[in-house]
Each structure stands twice: as C-alpha cells, then as structure tokens.
Amino acid sequence: MTANPRRWLRATFGALEAVCTRVFSPAWNPLVQLGAIGWFFYWVVAVSGVYLYVFFDTGITRAYDTVEALTHAQPWIGGVMRSLHRYASDGLVAVALVHLLREFAFARMKGKRWFGWITGLPVLMLIYVSGITGYWLVWDVLAQYVAVTTAELLDVLPLFGEPISRNFVNQVALSSRFFTLMSFIHIAAPLLLLLFMWIHIHRHAAARIQPARGLGVLVAGSLLGLAIVVPAVSQARANLDQVQATIGLDWFYLPLYPLVQQWGGATVWQLLGGMLLVLGLVPWLPRGTPAPVAKVNLLNCNGCGRCVADCPFGALSLEPRSDWQKYQAEAVVNADRCFSCGLCVGSCPTATPFRSASVFAAGIELPQLPLVTLREQLEKSCAPLAGGDRLVVFACEHAGTLGADLRRNAAVARMPCIGMLPPSFIDFVFSRRLADGVVIAGCGANSCYHRLGQRWTEQRIAGQRDPWLRARVPRERIALSWDADLGAFRKGLASLPVLRLGGRGASKPLPLPAGPRWPVPMRAIGIALLLGAMAGITGLLATSPGWRQLGQDEAVLQLSIRHATATKVECKPLTPQQMAELKPNMRRPVDCPRERWPVYLELERDGQLLYRGTHEPSGLWNDGAATVFRTFRIPAGPQSIVVRMRDSGRASGFDHVHSGTIDLEPGQNFVIEFRSGEGFTWH
C-alpha cells in the first residue's frame, strides 16, 4: 500500500541529499540532520520567547499594544527577537514535517522502530498547539481569525458545557481571563513539547540534538537575515465587531483553518483523526517478518561493553554475569529494541576473521549472518577474481543497486548495515591478498538507515572508535561509496604500488582522504542560493498568500443565545401523606421537577429561512440553559431580519419574535442575542 509513494519519495530525497552533500559537504548536509536542526529551532524559539514574554502584557486590552511597542519602539532587538521567534517556529514545523516524510521514505519506522515514529506524532501535535496559541496572543486580525476558527473547531467536540465561540461575539464578551489561559497554554505546550522531544529520542543512542557547528551558524545566519529583511509584524488590531475580509495566513501552522470554514469543523476533525490513524498504523503496515535479533555468545564475551556503546537503539545493556566465568558483566540483548542491524557485531573485539573456522564466533552475532559464513562467502567469491583491480565490496542492504563499475571483477558481501563490518575484515582482505581494493558501500552520506553505521565505520577506520582498522592497512585502497569518486578509485587501483602490509611506521590509523568536493566559491554560492531559497520560502509562506475568509461585499451574522427556559412542570406542594411515602432523606414540602423546555429557533433573512433548529437544555437532567451559536456569511447592505423563538410547551406559534431592517456594512459582525426579561437584542 505504501511502497510506491515511498519509492518516489526515497528517490526524491536521494536526489536532494546528493545535491546538499555536494553543496554543504557531507558533514553539513541539512537533510540528514533535520532532527538536530529542529532542536536548534526549538531553542531559538524558547530563548526569544522568554525575551518577548518579559515585555508582553497578557491582558486583552494591552496585548496588541505591547507587541507593537516591542516590535517598533525597541531599537532593533525587540523586532529581531519577535521575527526570530516567528521564523524559527515556522522552521520547526517545516523540518518536523520533512523529517517525518524522510523517515517514512526510508521506512525508518517499521516494526520495532515504531517508538520514534509514534512518539513523533505528539511532538508534531504539540508544535502545532504551541504555534497556534502563539498567534492568538498577538491579538491582531490574524489572532482573531485563529481564535474564532479554533473555537469553532473545538465546539464540535463534546468538551465544553456551552460553545466557547460565544466568547468571541464581541469585544465586551471576551475576558482577559480567557486570554491569560491562552498565555498559559502557550507556555505549557512548549514545555510539554520538550518532554516529548526527549521521549522521542529516548531510545536512540548518541542522538544528535545539535546540528554540525558550521551548519548551525549558517541556519542562525539565515534566520537573522530573514528577520532583518522581512521582519515579522502584526496585522491590524483585532476588532470582534468586524471581520477582516482577507488576512495574511501562516501556511506552516494554519493550512487546515480555511478548511474549517469550507467543510465545517466536524469534517476537519474527521480528516485529522483519519490522518493520525493512518500515521499511527504506518509502522505496522504491511507487517513483515522481523529478522532474528542479535545473540550473545558468552564464551567470547567478557562484558567489555563496546557493543553496548555502539548500539544505535539502546538495545544492549551490561547485566550481572550468568555463567561460570568470573567476569562481572555480560552483554544482554533486549529483543524488543534490537533491529538486527549488526552494529554490535562490528564493534566486538573478537569479531576478527583471522581466527580459525572451528572457533570463529564473535561475542555477539546475528544468527542470520554469522561472521564465519560471511568470511566463507567472501573467500569463495574472491577466488575467481583476477588482474590488478580486483575489488571486494562490503555493501549494506540499503545501499541500493551497485553500479557496473563496482560489479565488474568484484566480490560483493552484503550485510544489514555497513556498521556490522568489523574493520579486521578489511585487513583480512589485504592480508590474504583476496583483492586489490575495498569499497564500503552504504546509504547516502550521513543518512544511515540504522543511524550510526556509517559514522561508526568512518571512526573505526580513522582510529577514533574501537575496534580500529589497523594502521598498516593502506587507506588508498579503500573507498567509501558515500564520499568517493568510485570510478576514479577503480581506475586508480591497478596503478597503485605493490600491496604491502606492515612496516608503515605509523601506530595511529589514518582517516580516509576526503572525497571530491566542489571548489569553495561554488559551494559558497550554492549554500547562499539554497539557504536563501529556504529563507525566502519561509518568509513568504509565513504570511502569504492571503486567505479571503469573507467576500468584499459580505458581512457576518451570528446567532448567539444562552437561554434557561421555564421548567416543564410547575412546582406543587406535597401533601403530608405524599411526603410520608418518600424516604426520610428525600422528603420535601414542594416537588419541583427540574427538566426545562427546549428552545426552538427560526431565523429569516429577506423572507428566506436562514436557520431552523431545536436545542435541548444542557445538563444530565435537561435542567440547564440551552445554548445556540451559529455563524452565517451574508451579503452586506439593507435587509430584513426576523428571528423567532419558542421556549414553552406550546405546540405551535412563538413566544418571542423580533424583526427589523438592518443595513450591514461589508465586514460587519452583526450579533443576535437573547436575554431573559429583555427578549432578543441585536447589535
């Protein structure tokens, strides 16, 4: 079901990552550190938010003024901080969505990897809650739109006793307490978001929560540049007596809001619920057979802990020894967290192919691919190779199809992740003269399917992580598929000096030489163009295209009623005999059934029925007030309005009727209310 879009997405991401690797270099490629950039944006939002809050007045009457003063009266810093707050928030939602798409594209949420995916969903939701409540606080026309539409959306849910939309019918109805509540949510939601972000990466060993320093500087510079060139400003002051026809919408946070108006809140909730359900089920669709998990071989395990340190998913731990050996600890696999990537195998000191076949078993192995089998396959497939450019390709299962250059005169050894390859296998290839060169083929640069396989491999080769690839192994005979010109490497093999191990005079291993890079001026231009484009798109979508919520010649008519009708049965005194029949604790002199009459309403405009409905009283015993809130977009101009209500037990006719001719201005918010004792009022 999900294979085709995934394949398409994977190809798209692959192409984009290739471009970004060239432009930014593998270490700075933003597409492979989206999560880390998300964390960076979060902290920018948090720091700038704290600054803004110092100057912000949460009262309804002062909110807009304080934001305006912050933006325009403070020299530079206030406006810049506000813009950083806005654009980093937009950046956060953008990288979160791209991150989600990328994880989906590369199927990094299948089966046991559900945890990161599922915990990412509340992260995404909380990002939206944080952002939407933030827009509310500015109290400009966009905030008004957000408040009214959010209330409309929430009123669909059976959460509140009466429609909260009634809080926004006019300036008088809105209280500062409601506003303070929004401020509280806008602070609480990001804190909760931080908690979920931590849970989200909780199972990831060596989770990356900071982008590469250089990339961080570039992203911060882009944000600052955007904040200065396109400062975030408020729109017109909110006025609940008016509805702004067109508003600048932040399409990162509010893309579904226009749908509330178009389709209604219930449909939008169904859409959201459906999306969440599908996203929640994705890790288990379709359900595959999980590979056997890694298995510890205690005869070769002394509890050194290297596998524990290298596991990308925290699936290994050191526990008290369970066998006869007098070590203190042994490695233990948590089967629920093990994704059978084999990175633990690559880290084990005993995973060396120089051992004899009869005893060759590492301290931890993948049952589906024991190292002894890998070695046998390697030796067998190398036997027919000939010439001076024989190649061994150690390839990850996710490396994709190998090019013709790599298949010719080559032996290919596949494994679940390139991080499973013990460096001593490379040494073994040269020591036994099995080939003249080794290619290590993995996923794209820094985009390892199992997170850390490529990083650990590079570090093991460079002597920065155990086990080291021994210094004696000639680095010029090794190439990484994600950081080398493989064609040139292949051609160059035959012309290398005679292969000789040992006697190199270097005790420390050396990293592989960096692959081909674009010249610095070209990269600088590329980076400027790409970051400029991203900043430009962010600045653009933060306010435009504008959303026309009301036609130029339209006005809004709101029916907002809260009415406690008379009880259905009048109170009547009980006789002493009737009282005696009641239980002692239920005895009372008067019997007053609490159920009230429903409210029946009709609204006509120019003789045309605009609305008709019956509204039951609230409460378990139907003893509360009936509430009605409806919004209608109608043409502006003079028109006759008739509103009728029946709130008694009569079968026909009406108890309250109000009619008149009104002249609505474009954008006017005209409200019809009902007050007991006064009847209908409108304004």
Added chain:
Amino acid sequence: MTLIAWREDFTIGLPDVDYEHRELVSMINALLESLGPDTGVPQIVAALGEIHARIALHFALEERDMHQLHYAAAAEHKDDHERLLDDILDIIDTVESPLDYDPEALGDRLSRWFTGHFRTHDARLHRWLVGRS
C-alpha cells in the same frame, strides 16, 4: 620456547581484568606450547588468530575500565595495546611465508611484550588505582 610466567605482582586491582590476565596468559601459553617445529602453517595461523582475538577482547575490557575511571594515562596505555595487536597481525602475515616464521622468536616476542607491559603500563595503572583508593 619461552612461555609467559604469571606473577602475583602483575595484579593491577581490577577484578575482571586480573581474572582475565590469568586466563589470557594460560591460554596463550597453551597455544604457544602447541606450536612445535612440525606444526603446519594453518594451525599456527589459527592459533595466532585466536591469540589476537583474545588479547583484543582483554584489552577492550581493560580500556573500558580505564575510561570509566578517568585514568589519565589511558591513551598511552591503549597505544601500547594497539602496538601489540599490530605486531601480532604482522606476525600472522609472516607465517603465510613459512620460511620467515620462527616459533621461538614469536614466543619471545609475546613474552617480552607481556612482561614489559605488566611491568610498565599495568604497574603504573595499579599504582594509580592504589593511590586513588
């Protein structure tokens, strides 16, 4: 052939490491004893490969402890480990050419390294552990 002689003063004070030192020394001795003038190259290579793996495993444990204890000379100590691992692989490569292989020289080489390592780096670690406690 010279075998490695275990002495109590080689003890460094880390229970796991000391236990494995003894196990390792006896295993290396057993393997070396099994290598006579008539031993075939494949058997020699297999025995050396096993020694290499076992030593690497032991070093990993010792390095973990040094790292956890923030031992100041850990890097220097590890370099000495890596030198021996390099040497053993070089020796394995020479066994591939039987004419160059000298079992006596191999035994001497391992023995010298271990004795030297015990007396210098491990003794220094031991003194550091004692001073720390």
